[in-house]
Structures are given as C-alpha cells and as structure tokens.
Amino acid sequence: xxxxxxxxxxxxxxxxxxxxxxxxxxxxxxxxxxxxxxxxxxxxxxxxxxxxxxxxxxxxxxxxxxxxxxxxxxxxxxxxxxxxxxxxxxxxxxxxxxxxxxxxxxxxxxxxxxxxxxxxxxxxxxxxxxxxxxxxxxxxxxxxxxxxxxxxxxxxxxxxxxxxxxxxxxxxxxxxxxxxxxxxxxxxxxxxxxxxxxxxxxxxxxxxxxxxxxxxxxxxxxxxxxxxxxx
Numbered sequence: 001x002x003x004x005x006x007x008x009x010x011x012x013x014x015x016x017x018x019x020x021x022x023x024x025x026x027x028x029x030x031x032x033x034x035x036x037x038x039x040x041x042x043x044x045x046x047x048x049x050x051x052x053x054x055x056x057x058x059x060x061x062x063x064x065x066x067x068x069x070x071x072x073x074x075x076x077x078x079x080x081x082x083x084x085x086x087x088x089x090x091x092x093x094x095x096x097x098x099x100x101x102x103x104x105x106x107x108x109x110x111x112x113x114x115x116x117x118x119x120x121x122x123x124x125x126x127x128x129x130x131x132x133x134x135x136x137x138x139x140x141x142x143x144x145x146x147x148x149x150x151x152x153x154x155x156x157x158x159x160x161x162x163x164x165x166x167x168x169x170x171x172x173x174x175x176x177x178x179x180x181x182x183x184x185x186x187x188x189x190x191x192x193x194x195x196x197x198x199x200x201x202x203x204x205x206x207x208x209x210x211x212x213x214x215x216x217x218x219x220x221x222x223x224x225x226x227x228x229x230x231x
Contacts, residue, residue: 039220048081049217054088063091066098077133078222083210086217104203108196111141114203116164119143119151120171121204123228127211132225152228163191167200174201175208 039045047053056067070076070084078084087094105114115138122130131152138148147164150157154172157165166187173180192200213219221227 048220066094120168121207124175125211128221129214129219131228135226
C-alpha cells in the first residue's frame with residue numbers, strides 16, 4: 001500500500017509537468033531556398049522576367065530571325081530565357097544590337113580578356129544573371145579561379161597578370177567609382193592600341209546596358225548557378 005501511495009504521488013507531479021511542457025521545436029535544416037522558390041509574383045514563369053516571352057508568330061521578320069538566332073545558333077549562352085528574350089520587344093534594334101555585340105565579343109579580343117572584362121562589369125553592376133552566365137564561361141575559356149575570385153570578392157589585383165589587373169581596375173573605376181583616374185587610363189593605354197581601347201570600353205558598356213535590362217525586368221537567375229555576394 002505504501003508503494004502504491006508513492007507511485008500515485010509521483011504520477012501526480014510528473015504527468016501534469018509533462019503535459020505542460022512546450023512541444024519540441026521543429027528540426028532546423030541547412031537547406032537554402034533556391035532562386036526558383038523566391039520568384040516574385042510579377043515574373044512570368046515561362047520567360048523568367050516581368051513580361052511574357054513574345055510568340056514567334058507574332059514577330060516581324062527581323063524579330064523571327066532574332067528569335068531563331070537566339071534559340072538555335074549557339075551565340076547566346078542562355079537562349080531566350082535571358083536578355084535575348086527581353087530584346088525581342090524591340091525588333092527595330094535587335095539585329096543592330098546583336099551585330100554590335102557579336103563583333104565586340106567574338107572578333108576583337110582574346111576570349112580570356114573578353115570574359116575578364118565582362119565579369120568586371122557584372123561585378124560592379126551586381127548583375128547576378130550576367131555573373132551566373134559568364135563565370136562558367138570564363139572558366140571554360142581558361143580564366144583561372146583565382147582571377148575570378150579577385151573580381152567576385154573585390155580583392156586586390158596586385159600579383160595578377162597585368163592585362164587582367166588593368167581591365168579589372170578600369171571596370172571598377174568606370175562602373176563603380178564613375179571616374180577613371182589618369183593613372184588607370186595610362187595603364188590600359190599601354191596594353192591596348194587606341195582602337196582596341198575604345199572597343200574594350202564599348203564591350204564593357206554593352207554588358208552594362210545588358211545589366212540594366214536584366215535589372216529593370218528582374219530577369220531571374222536559374223537555380224544552381226554561381227551567385228555574386230551582394231548585401
């Protein structure tokens with residue numbers, strides 16, 4: 001009887017305390033939401049930006065040519081789900097813009113130099129989409145990861161190949177500081193003759209213009225791509 005009274009007394013304390021205890025918190029995971037999970041409500045799911053992708057049959061002849069070129073030629077890294085899709089809304093400029101961009105991208109500069117210049121612009125414009133497209137492209141062309149990381153993290157260019165360092169500093173001053181010092185200009189002028197120097201800035205400016213399109217229309221970055229560290 002005495003044992004029975006002890007057990008009953010303990011039960012009277014333990015059971016109410018157990019019932020009053022808060023439920024355990026759900027287990028925490030380290031899973032980071034993907035870009036796709038955070039897609040804003042004004043984004044068209046097919047185009048990936050704030051307007052629907054134009055239908056090929058609704059385009060004029062210039063637009064149809066641009067549509068086919070962007071989707072099948074291999075000139076575009078990302079195809080229609082990118083700036084090429086946005087540009088279809090301006091069929092009067094799309095072919096001129098494509099010719100201008102292809103000349104600067106494919107006919108003037110060594111691929112490694114070109115990709116370093118593009119990444120320098122993408123970094124200063126905080127253009128996640130351009131970076132996601134061109135970091136893998138730069139690696140494919142032979143730009144080393146240490147050079148890419150200097151651009152990505154805005155580290156010192158000291159010790160880099162002089163051409164890469166000069167281009168990165170030019171990008172930082174042109175698009176970040178909005179002022180190019182005489183020293184910076186003299187540095188790149190030693191490396192490129194006047195025509196190439198002008199066309200280098202044109203190349204960089206063309207990708208800055210593309211970054212503006214991507215920003216205004218909130219072009220979504222495909223999931224799983226490398227992203228820039230931004231605040």
